[in-house]
Amino acid sequence: MSVPILQPGTGPLPGDHYLPSRPDTVLWGRLPCETDAAVLRIQPGETVTIDTVSHEGILEDQGKDPRAYFGGHGVADDDVLTDAVEIAASLSRDPAADGPHVVTGPIHVAGAEPGDLLKITVVELALRAPYGVISNRHGKGALVGELPRAEGNVSVFAPVEERDGTLCGVLPVVEGGERIVAFPLAPFLGTMGVAVAGSERPHSVPPGIHGGNIDINLMTEGASLYLPVQVAGALAYVGDPHFAQGDGEVALTALEAPLRATLRFDVVPREEARRAFGAVSGPLVRTDEYLVPTGMDPDLNVAMRACVRAAIDLIQARWGLDEHLAYAYLSAATDFDISQVVDIVCGVHARIREADFAEVDRG
């Protein structure tokens, strides 16, 4: 089970459209806003295959030269993605003002209007390379001021290897040692969002109503993300590809590594959205098993309460439960998880089992 290198445009491109990541189709450190021109225009229901690019390996503190950086970890020149090389060479960001993420888009989805929901379904995620990076930087992560210990930032290179038929990220026990710690991959996109109104591009780090860097590790193949459309055409974008991430993302980053993502974009009109989910005021995830409302705030206590409110609202709107019964149900039956605590705005998401409501007639 080897991982072929998916250079831009090579290999299977299953989507109705293909969107590469090039200096003119990405933003580095900022998210699209209303006044940004679409780099692709599609009809609702169409799929797009997007070659996403990880910021890890191209950042300033890593030398801003992926061939040199990954080469230092034994990666051959041909196995470094040319789009990452091109972006690092052509674009700049202001580390003091901008986030680290490379986001690809925006994509204009015909007919999407404010009040509708944009539904982004993860059809397929293919690894583009058999390696990634996990970073911890000063002033960031769950243990700000404690880690990293030394002066420099810490980036841990992590190749992908097969273990018992499963692709895993592998780490050594001690720096330079044999790579005998192995954790299974569960790829997803850390960032999926819609453009905000106005002419100011948001910082790429804090997630919000627009989605963005939500870092919810349930967004694997088959999952859908519903986002309240903010501007005409939605102007969707994705990036921050992850091979694996734990809830919390405690050191600062996931196993950051490039994915070829095939996504379907659908528009859920306002009235249909309201009947299905009520007044969705932030990102809503759906998996085979769960409906997953979210809460976000710089204070994790506040994010948790926001998520509880969103969960009660969803259950009331979707299944008609009395408020006190919705609250009781959540207390006994729903896990509230920490999405991440390292993106300025913390996230909490609630896994509501849809099967528990199978007998409820939604009218």
Added chain:
Amino acid sequence: MSVPILQPGTGPLPGDHYLPSRPDTVLWGRLPCETDAAVLRIQPGETVTIDTVSHEGILEDQGKDPRAYFGGHGVADDDVLTDAVEIAASLSRDPAADGPHVVTGPIHVAGAEPGDLLKITVVELALRAPYGVISNRHGKGALVGELPRAEGNVSVFAPVEERDGTLCGVLPVVEGGERIVAFPLAPFLGTMGVAVAGSERPHSVPPGIHGGNIDINLMTEGASLYLPVQVAGALAYVGDPHFAQGDGEVALTALEAPLRATLRFDVVPREEARRAFGAVSGPLVRTDEYLVPTGMDPDLNVAMRACVRAAIDLIQARWGLDEHLAYAYLSAATDFDISQVVDIVCGVHARIREADFAEVDRG
């Protein structure tokens, strides 16, 4: 699949010892301390079958008469547990000063000394009755000041019924309606702890280094809880039985309902404990799949960070990882979950997959 009523002492009692809950074997609202006399003395490795009693249905705001309270929900007199009736009739607590929980113990485990770990393994949990209660009270729960809406406290009665071969708690969509919302049971004990030093009995609500009301829903059959022994003999106790609870326990309580718990108590001597887990400074859970360190604090942000520190310490001590590699591993591979946010002290627990370290020689 019916649930027989397990009155005290009736039905299977598989443990080496049997400990009923009677006015002289329980505390109501307070936890045992060093000066409390043991109600049972056992050897390490022995099992005890304990009839635990739920506080829900016997509290003051529910009338402090379980026959009347549950009778009002259609439960026959014979189906109300006589130990709950006896405790409600014989004991009192000060609602302003004490917690709500009934805890059974303390159990003296021969040879346990401060510095050792007490290992409590959940061998078997049997439902004692086919019904329970989920409550929300003013000034408590995740949404303090918002819910409950009306003046009185809210207690939702939830019977247990079979759905497709699975025992479920069932709720209606609207008050008094047909019970068509059904969530699967996953029973565990909300409270498992050891006595604290000194002569002051702790309040039963906030969890701590001693364990207590940790409300970690991974503590189902097969799981073990390791607690730092605080006083000679450990003086263990359990209570707060739950049929099901979501991470967060947002409304205030789980589906609170009585369990017959068969538990094994082992002592892990100080040196062996240190080799296996490092300096365990709080509750540590172990399941078939995970090692689960915990963090606790009134502020969820602080509890999260405490859990990250505990997780790094555990990985360093157990598998010898460099600190920065442990941190990177946790970021990419470990879910940090919200145990609960409603017990004055919030809890976070981290699910570290032991299989990821299968190749590491622990020497």
